[in-house]
Amino acid sequence: MNEPETLPADIHPEATLLPWYATGTLQEQEQRQVARHLEICETCRRELEELTHMKNQLAAWYGSQPESSPRLAQSVLARAADEASAGRPTDTIRESRLQRFDRWIGGLFVPRWVPTLAVTMIVGQLALLLWLTAPTPPSEEISTRSIGSPTSTFVVMFEEQASESQIRDVLRAIRGRIVDGPTSDDAYVIEAAGGSPSLAARTLKLLRARSDVIVKAEIYTP
Amino acid sequence: METTHGREDSEARLLTAAASGELTAFESLYRLYETRVYRYVLTLVDDQTTAEDVTGETMIAVWRGAGGYTRRSRVSTWIFGIARHKALDALRRLGRRHRDVDLETAADIPSPHETPLDDVHRKQVERAMQSALAALSPDHREVLRLVFYEELPYDEIGSLLSIPANTVKTRVFYAKQQLKRHLERLGQKEPIS
Numbered sequence: 001m002n003e004p005e006t007l008p009a010d011i012h013p014e015a016t017l018l019p020w021y022a023t024g025t026l027q028e029q030e031q032r033q034v035a036r037h038l039e040i041c042e043t044c045r046r047e048l049e050e051l052t053h054m055k056n057q058l059a060a061w062y063g064s065q066p067e068s069s070p071r072l073a074q075s076v077l078a079r080a081a082d083e084a085s086a087g088r089p090t091d092t093i094r095e096s097r098l099q100r101f102d103r104w105i106g107g108l109f110v111p112r113w114v115p116t117l118a119v120t121m122i123v124g125q126l127a128l129l130l131w132l133t134a135p136t137p138p139s140e141e142i143s144t145r146s147i148g149s150p151t152s153t154f155v156v157m158f159e160e161q162a163s164e165s166q167i168r169d170v171l172r173a174i175r176g177r178i179v180d181g182p183t184s185d186d187a188y189v190i191e192a193a194g195g196s197p198s199l200a201a202r203t204l205k206l207l208r209a210r211s212d213v214i215v216k217a218e219i220y221t222p
Numbered sequence: 223m224e225t226t227h228g229r230e231d232s233e234a235r236l237l238t239a240a241a242s243g244e245l246t247a248f249e250s251l252y253r254l255y256e257t258r259v260y261r262y263v264l265t266l267v268d269d270q271t272t273a274e275d276v277t278g279e280t281m282i283a284v285w286r287g288a289g290g291y292t293r294r295s296r297v298s299t300w301i302f303g304i305a306r307h308k309a310l311d312a313l314r315r316l317g318r319r320h321r322d323v324d325l326e327t328a329a330d331i332p333s334p335h336e337t338p339l340d341d342v343h344r345k346q347v348e349r350a351m352q353s354a355l356a357a358l359s360p361d362h363r364e365v366l367r368l369v370f371y372e373e374l375p376y377d378e379i380g381s382l383l384s385i386p387a388n389t390v391k392t393r394v395f396y397a398k399q400q401l402k403r404h405l406e407r408l409g410q411k412e413p414i415s
Contacts, residue, residue: 004396007392023369050398068277073252
C-alpha cells in the first residue's frame with residue numbers, strides 16, 4: 001500500500017469524517033459539526049452521496065459472503081460446554097487480582113468529568129508548588145516600615161560588636177525603626193512609636209537598659 | 223430498533239455472564255458473532271478452512287477470556303481484535319502473507335423476487351465489486367470493511383489496527399478513492415438500485 005501519510009491540502013476537515021457520518025457512528029459533537037458543514041458545502045454533499053452509495057454496495061457485497069459451516073458452531077459450543085461442566089480453571093472464570101484492579105482503575109476514568117477534575121487538581125498542585133517555592137521577603141534584613149504616629153525620635157550609638165539580630169531585637173522592643181545614619185560619629189537616628197513625653201522617656205529607658213547593644217542613647221532634638 | 227448503545231450494553235452483559243460461566247450467554251454471543259467473525263477472518267486469510275479454524279479459536283478465546291474484557295472498547299472491537307490477532311498468527315504459521323484475495327467465494331444465489339434482468343445486473347455489480355476489492359491492498363480492503371460493513375467508529379478501528387485515528391481517516395480516504403477508481407474502470411458507475 002503506497003499512499004501518502006497526509007490528506008491533500010484542499011480536503012475539508014469535515015470530509016474526513018464523512019464515512020462515519022454515513023454510518024452514523026460519529027460522536028454527537030462531530031455529527032453536528034459535519035451536518036452544519038454539509039449545509040454550506042456542495043462538494044462534501046456530493047462526497048457523502050458517493051460514500052452512502054459505496055456503503056450500500058459494500059454492505060451488499062459483504063453480506064453475500066459465505067457463512068461458516070454448521071459444524072463449526074457445534075464444535076465450538078461443545079468445547080465450551082465441556083469446559084463449563086469440567087470447571088474451567090479459576091484464572092479464566094474469575095478475573096485475576098490484576099484484572100480486577102485494572103477494571104477498577106479503568107472505571108475511574110469512565111465519567112466525563114474525570115479529565116476536568118484531573119486538570120483542576122494538576123493546576124491546584126502547581127499553584128501550591130509555586131506558592132511554596134516562591135521567594136519570601138527576607139526577614140533578616142532591616143527594612144523601612146510604618147510605625148504610625150505620633151512618634152519620638154532618638155539618637156543612638158550602637159556597640160561595635162552588636163550583631164544585627166541584637167539591634168533588631170532592640171528596635172522590635174521599642175517598635176522603632178532607623179530613619180537616618182550613620183553620622184560621622186557612628187550615631188543613628190531612630191524613630192519609635194509613641195509621641196508623648198512619658199512614652200519617650202520609657203523608650204529611652206529601654207534603650208539605655210540594653211547596654212550590651214547600645215553605647216549611648218538620647219532623645220533627638222533637631 | 224435497538225440503538226448502538228443498547229446493543230453494546232446487551233453484548234457486554236452477555237460477555238459478563240459468559241465470564242461467570244453461563245454457557246447460554248456465551249451461546250447467544252456466539253450466534254451474534256459467528257458469521258461476522260468468520261467473514262472478517264476470511265477477508266484476512268482468504269481460505270475457508272483456515273477461516274473456520276481461526277473463527278473457532280477466536281470464539282473459544284472469547285469464552286475463556288471473557289473476564290478480561292474491560293469495557294474500554296466495544297465488544298465487537300474486542301472480539302475482532304482477537305480474531306485479527308489469530309488470523310495473522312495463522313498466516314504466519316502457514317507461511318503466507320496478509321495478501322490479496324481471490325474473491326471467487328462470493329455467494330451467487332439470486333433472490334426469488336429477481337427478474338432475469340435483475341439477476342444479470344446484480345451479477346454484473348457483484349463481479350465489478352469483487353474485482354475492484356481484489357485490486358485493493360489488503361489494508362484498504364480491511365479498513366473499508368470495518369467502516370462500512372462492521373460500522374466501527376474511527377477510534378475503535380484505530381485501536382483494533384493499532385494505528386492513530388488520523389491514520390484511519392487518511393487510509394479510508396485513499397481506500398475509497400482507489401475503490402471508486404477501480405469501479406469506474408470496470409464500468410460500474412451507476413448506483414445499485
